[in-house]
Amino acid sequence: MEASELHFGLGKAFNKSEMRMEKGWRVFQVLVIVVLAVFGTDAQRAGCKNVHYDLVFILDTSSSVGKENFEKVRQWVANIAESFDIGPEKTRVAVVRYSDRPTTEFNLGRYKTLEDVKRAARNIKYLGGNTMTGDAISYITSNVFTERAGARPPDHGIQRVAILMTDGRSQDYVLEPSKAAHQAGIRLFAVGVGEALKVELEEIASEPKNAHVFHVSDFNAIDKIRGRLRRRLCESKFTCPFNTHRNEEKAPPELLSALPRVGSRGSCRRLDVLCPNMKVQPDRFKPNSTSAGLQEVPGIECEFRHPL
Numbered sequence: 001m002e003a004s005e006l007h008f009g010l011g012k013a014f015n016k017s018e019m020r021m022e023k024g025w026r027v028f029q030v031l032v033i034v035v036l037a038v039f040g041t042d043a044q045r046a047g048c049k050n051v052h053y054d055l056v057f058i059l060d061t062s063s064s065v066g067k068e069n070f071e072k073v074r075q076w077v078a079n080i081a082e083s084f085d086i087g088p089e090k091t092r093v094a095v096v097r098y099s100d101r102p103t104t105e106f107n108l109g110r111y112k113t114l115e116d117v118k119r120a121a122r123n124i125k126y127l128g129g130n131t132m133t134g135d136a137i138s139y140i141t142s143n144v145f146t147e148r149a150g151a152r153p154p155d156h157g158i159q160r161v162a163i164l165m166t167d168g169r170s171q172d173y174v175l176e177p178s179k180a181a182h183q184a185g186i187r188l189f190a191v192g193v194g195e196a197l198k199v200e201l202e203e204i205a206s207e208p209k210n211a212h213v214f215h216v217s218d219f220n221a222i223d224k225i226r227g228r229l230r231r232r233l234c235e236s237k238f239t240c241p242f243n244t245h246r247n248e249e250k251a252p253p254e255l256l257s258a259l260p261r262v263g264s265r266g267s268c269r270r271l272d273v274l275c276p277n278m279k280v281q282p283d284r285f286k287p288n289s290t291s292a293g294l295q296e297v298p299g300i301e302c303e304f305r306h307p308l
Contacts, residue, residue, distance in 0.1 A: 048083040048084050048085075048230060048233060048234040049084070049085050051084075051091075051233070051234055052084075052085070052089075052090045052091050052158055053084070053091050053092075053158065053159050053160070053161045053233070054091075054092050054094075054108050054145065054150075054151045054152060054158055054159070054160045054161070055084070055091055055092065055093050055094070055161050055162075055163070056093075056094045056095070056096060056108070056140050056144050056145065056160075056161070056162045056163070057077050057080075057093070057094070057095045057096070057162075057163050057165070058096050058098065058102075058136050058137070058140060058162055058163065058164040058165070059073055059077070059095065059096070059097045059098070059124065059164075059165055060098065060099070060131060060133070060164075060165060060166040060167055060168075061097045061098065061099050061125075061126050061127040061128065061129075062098075062099040062127075062128065062129055062130055062131040062167070062168070063099070063128045063129060063130075064131070064167055064168050065126075065167050065219075067126050069167075069219040070124075070126045072219045072220070072222060072223075073124075073165060073219065073222070074121055074122050074123075074124050075121075075122065075223075076165075076222050076223060076226065077095065077121040077124070078117075078118040078121040078122055079223065079226055080163070080226060080229065080230065081093055081114060081117045081118055081121060082114065082118070083230045083233065083234070084114075085114075086111070086112070086113055086114040086116075086117050087112055087113070088109060088112055092108040092109045092150060092151075092152075093108070093111065093117050094106060094107050094108040094110075094144055094149070094150070095120070095121065095124055096136060096139065096140055096144060097124060097125065097126075097127060098127075098132060098133070098135065098136035098139070099127040099128060099129030099130055099131065099132070100127075100129040100130045100132060101132065101135060102132075102135060102136040102139035102140075103127070104143070104144060104149075105120070105124050105125065106120050107144065107149045107150045108144065108145075108149060108150030108151050109150030110150065130171050131166065131168055131169070131170055131171050132170065132171055132172050133164070133166055133170035133171075133172065133174050133200075133204070134170055134172040134173050134174040134175075134176070134177045134178075135172055135177070136164070137162075137164070137174060137177040137178055137180075137181055137188075137204065138177040138180065138181075140162055140181070140186070141177070141180055141181045141184050141186060145160050145162075145184065145186060154185065159185075159187060160184075160185055160186045160187065161186070161187045161188075161189070161233065162181070162186055162187070162188050162189070163189045163191060163229070164188065164189065164190050164191065164204060165191040165192075165193065165222075166190075166191075166192060166193070166196050167192070167193040167194050167195065167196055167219075168194065168195045168196055169195070169196070169197050169200065170200060174200055174203050174204050175203045178203055178204045178205075182206055187206045187212075188204055188205055188206045188212065189205060189206070189212050189213075189214070189229065189232070189233075190202070190204040190205040190212065190213050190214070191214045191215075191216075191222070191225070191229070192213070192214065192215040192216075193215075193216055193217075193218065193219055193221075193222065194216075194217065194218055194219075196215065198213070198215065201213045201215065211232055212232070214228065214229060
């Protein structure tokens, strides 16, 4: 056999092998996407059931919201509450409504079952008036996240979380009250509707901003962000050993939608970035490691970090 024929034959065989490997990897990616689509929602709910918070909703009830839209907000709060195990030793829920001034609708720990919380959420009073968002944030820091109002002591290890929803520009300053809340250990999510200002939402929200700021065009769309918000709430800082960097141009959109948005560009690329609720051994994988049969995912880069 001529050397050129041998070279051609080996090259052809190698190309076939490479094509089979590429085809196998594509099939594997599709299977991952299907599994995420089928089981993702149940896994998220299961994750939330294992995460306990002191959780406060801060709801804008100013005149621009309107009674009809506020009915959608009531239902949205009830729907979010369904993600958690509600109880004295589990997740406690409170609601604060605000316009000209903040008012506690019900405190942490007042309602001890999910059904009680949902019933109370559907009966939140609508106020009307101005939009004093900064005052509302100061109020929850000083008056709601307190042991007197039903919050658990810091040494109990229960994270304090607040979800603020507003539909417009605040008529007072939000930056300093938000900083004070962050320093008090309160994790703040900011949900903006319609004309709510992104810069103001970012001043309110905890870091990383892109994980704690949400915006929708109108109140008809607020339920569309419920799944993403729930994923953020359900993520545990102990479960995922990677920060992820997303390259929107290269990565498959189905994978992008399943990945956490937090993180920074790193040195390793692997499928283990799909791990919001998957526990792994923190010392098993190293940066730049190619062990354990892990594959590269186009457009996804991750940076190893130990759990906090």
